[in-house]
Amino acid sequence: MDAQQQSDSILPDSILIVDFGSQVTQLIARRVREAGVYSEIAPFGMAEAAFERMKPKGIILSGSPASVPDEGSPRAPQSFFEAGIPILGICYGQQVMSQQLGGEVRPGHETGEGGEFGRAYLTVTKDCALFDGLWKEGERHQVWMSHGDKVTQFAPGFEIVATSDGAPFAVIADEERQFYGTQFHPEVVHTPDGGKLLANFVHRVCGLTGDWSMAAYRDTKIREIREQVGDGKVICGLSGGVDSSVAAILIHEAIGDQLTCVFVDHGLLRLNEREQVETMFRDHYNIPLVVVDAEEQFMSGLAGVTDPEAKRKFIGKTFIDVFDAEAKKIGGADFLAQGTLYPDVIESVSFTGGPSVTIKSHHNVGGLPERMNMQLVEPLRELFKDEVRALGRELGLPDQFVGRHPFPGPGLAIRIPGEVTKERCDILRKADAIYLEEIRNAGLYDAIWQAFAVLLPVKTVGVMGDGRTYDSVCGLRAVTSTDGMTADVYPFDASFLTGCATRIVNEVQGVNRVVYDYTSKPPGTIEWE
Ligand code: XMP
Numbered sequence: 001m002d003a004q005q006q007s008d009s010i011l012p013d014s015i016l017i018v019d020f021g022s023q024v025t026q027l028i029a030r031r032v033r034e035a036g037v038y039s040e041i042a043p044f045g046m047a048e049a050a051f052e053r054m055k056p057k058g059i060i061l062s063g064s065p066a067s068v069p070d071e072g073s074p075r076a077p078q079s080f081f082e083a084g085i086p087i088l089g090i091c092y093g094q095q096v097m098s099q100q101l102g103g104e105v106r107p108g109h110e111t112g113e114g115g116e117f118g119r120a121y122l123t124v125t126k127d128c129a130l131f132d133g134l135w136k137e138g139e140r141h142q143v144w145m146s147h148g149d150k151v152t153q154f155a156p157g158f159e160i161v162a163t164s165d166g167a168p169f170a171v172i173a174d175e176e177r178q179f180y181g182t183q184f185h186p187e188v189v190h191t192p193d194g195g196k197l198l199a200n201f202v203h204r205v206c207g208l209t210g211d212w213s214m215a216a217y218r219d220t221k222i223r224e225i226r227e228q229v230g231d232g233k234v235i236c237g238l239s240g241g242v243d244s245s246v247a248a249i250l251i252h253e254a255i256g257d258q259l260t261c262v263f264v265d266h267g268l269l270r271l272n273e274r275e276q277v278e279t280m281f282r283d284h285y286n287i288p289l290v291v292v293d294a295e296e297q298f299m300s301g302l303a304g305v306t307d308p309e310a311k312r313k314f315i316g317k318t319f320i321d322v323f324d325a326e327a328k329k330i331g332g333a334d335f336l337a338q339g340t341l342y343p344d345v346i347e348s349v350s351f352t353g354g355p356s357v358t359i360k361s362h363h364n365v366g367g368l369p370e371r372m373n374m375q376l377v378e379p380l381r382e383l384f385k386d387e388v389r390a391l392g393r394e395l396g397l398p399d400q401f402v403g404r405h406p407f408p409g410p411g412l413a414i415r416i417p418g419e420v421t422k423e424r425c426d427i428l429r430k431a432d433a434i435y436l437e438e439i440r441n442a443g444l445y446d447a448i449w450q451a452f453a454v455l456l457p458v459k460t461v462g463v464m465g466d467g468r469t470y471d472s473v474c475g476l477r478a479v480t481s482t483d484g485m486t487a488d489v490y491p492f493d494a495s496f497l498t499g500c501a502t503r504i505v506n507e508v509q510g511v512n513r514v515v516y517d518y519t520s521k522p523p524g525t526i527e528w529e
């Protein structure tokens with residue numbers, strides 16, 4: 001069996017999602033997985049290759065910012081319509097399927113009716129497999145629409161099964177070929193029954209059992225990693241965060257001591273972070289771990305640096321230098337493991353037929369693979385953050401570790417505006433630990449996306465006991481978010497914040513004033529630099 005055949009045989013029954021560049025394609029994958037079915041997204045230009053590899057049991061065509069009538073707008077591989085498997089087209093996916101099978105799509109401005117954006121109501125005009133056990137003929141249901149163009153003539157074999165004011169072909173079906181098209185978006189939460197409709201498609205139409213789980217994912221990935229790596233050596237940069245930890249533990253399960261983890265202590269870590277990582281990896285998992293004490297190197301380089309970008313650049317470059325040197329010490333490696341997640345992989349798909357994917361690479365060890373001539377091992381590429389957490393639990397990581405708030409690669413340096421010194425890092429570490437302890441004690445940790453303290457380069461006057469103080473200001477920040485792209489301020493009770501402020505000023509020497517950051521993102525960013 002060659003490598004390609006082997007990988008074919010280990011993939012679970014799956015759904016292929018063809019991405020035409022919609023903002024919400026990732027949500028389709030999510031809903032399908034929530035229905036217990038494995039799915040992968042492929043940009044339309046790579047969909048044929050993905051089809052060959054996955055041998056999916058069904059296909060979903062995504063929405064798109066493109067317009068079907070426009071020249072050069074993307075198409076699905078025509079062969080998909082002859083593959084004999086069910087297809088669901090969503091919004092643009094419905095339109096492109098109609099067009100490719102002989103129907104007609106017209107731009108909103110031509111039909112003179114404009115589009116439909118937001119909440120809409122459709123009426124079910126005929127029962128169909130997609131609605132099985134859910135919607136019945138004659139019922140009205142709320143959905144979420146976002147389209148200008150619309151199908152004005154469906155393709156031979158199709159019929160209308162639901163209609164709305166703005167989209168006469170709100171849902172079309174060709175039950176014989178098992179092709180379905182929805183003008184609305186079932187993947188978004190604003191379509192209340194959307195998840196169930198997608199579950200109907202994968203279970204009832206495609207006939208998949210829905211028994212896929214994180215345990216199955218773990219087994220599949222372990223086999224894939226073994227296959228990719230062979231008897232090569234893998235090196236993994238641990239940040240102490242959830243993603244790189246889960247990747248490392250999974251890879252270790254697959255290839256044991258062929259994996260070496262490197263943890264760079266740049267002196268910009270949170271209180272006891274290094275010890276926690278050492279205990280977890282060495283004692284709990286028995287994973288070979290190299291801990292590099294590079295505090296001096298980082299601190300001396302950061303002396304006198306106050307510009308946020310200059311700090312970030314220095315830290316990124318030095319991190320790579322240190323990691324590279326350690327990798328050479330252990331005789332190099334053939335592969336670099338990274339905890340890259342799905343949202344980092346497909347940022348956007350070009351729908352003009354140009355280079356098809358923009359890959360965002362904002363990882364701590366970015367730049368290393370080329371420099372060290374290593375291939376990447378990225379076992380979390382298909383997962384969302386909360387799925388990584390579920391996988392972490394599956395691998396035995398304690399809840400407390402799995403649920404940790406994100407922590408940026410440049411660490412405390414971007415939470416200390418102005419010059420970063422060891423003394424300032426030590427002050428910040430203490431204040432931050434108190435703040436987080438209070439949050440945990442109040443049972444609020446899991447309700448918050450990220451909470452941390454910052455140390456301002458400002459001194460103010462205070463009074464403690466009978467004496468005057470002249471010390472630093474500590475800022476507290478806590479936000480809720482789903483992906484870090486936008487964020488809301490966490491609305492603590494005033495008494496909670498007062499309690500934190502009192503403890504910090506009393507227990508942390510060097511701080512005599514505490515303020516709370518009430519800025520959402522945008523206009524602020526989550527970190528202060
Ligand atoms: P901002 O400050 O841009 O942060 O609103 C959004 C999210 O990204 C994290 N962040 C980083 N993570 N390296 C990282 O690994 C970085 O350089 C970096 N900068 C910001 C930040 O903590 C938040 O979760």
